[in-house]
Amino acid sequence: MIKVGEKAIDFNVKDHNGNEVKLSNYKGKKVLLSFHPLAFTGVCETQMKNLDIKYKELEKLNVIPLGFSVDSQFAKKAWADQMMLKNLQLVTDFWPHGEVAKNYGIFNEELGFSERANILIDENGIVEFVKVYPIKEQPNLNEILDYLKK
Template sequence: MSEIKIGDKIQDFRLRDQKQKEVHLYDFSGKKVLLSFHPLAWTSVCAEQMKSLEENHEMFTRLNTVAFGISVDPIPSKRAWAKELGITHIKLLSDFWPHGEVARAYGIFREKEGVSQRANIIIDEEKKVIFFEEYPMHELPDMAKIANVLEQGR
């Protein structure tokens, strides 16, 4: 299990979104990427975290950033949850199988619970980590802080 550090080149991945489309991280060269990990769909803080991403979609676009919500939930659950929350712009990625593989690779998988830590990782246009923060499971990440990091990286 590797620990993410500022300045590291992020490990690539391929995951499927709520529409079963494959997302290849390295396809987003030339853009910043926000990887917003949340423990489980259908829970209140995770729902607020994903709605916050959706509500800030225009800001992300303006700042040349693509945001993804990532959890260990299977694709059908992600699809139903996105519909329930009204998520239409943000891709919700399934790190379901191999279970938690991406979260493990980034050092944020919680073995005991079988879910990822709540965390935000921002990578720059060259795939280098410019921001990494983990949050208590019950705490909603501060989107103003994320916006500030993205603004500074312009």
């Protein structure tokens, strides 16, 4: 698993609207990679809705949140529309299957999807926060917000 202080691994993937998403495009901003196992599941839905609700607050703290899973772009689009997301980009780690999660050391080979995790990357591309949560546990977004405000 990637550790605090390590250089974040760049990626080039698509969001739910088919837009290219590259970590290197966010230099000068913090990026929160919020990994969830699968779209259309209860805990994952709450996790992504919370990020969307708190998007402006995170943005004021110079943070861009991204919601990652192994679902396809089409599934992510349908899910984003169903949840009526206003700001959050849902990012697909579909092909190569789970490559970003694998690069960050949080891909569960047995289950075929990522662990539930938050990875915060600083303005210079260095990992500054990593936490993996039990699959059925909702990540506490206030934990990230409190960390950012200290």
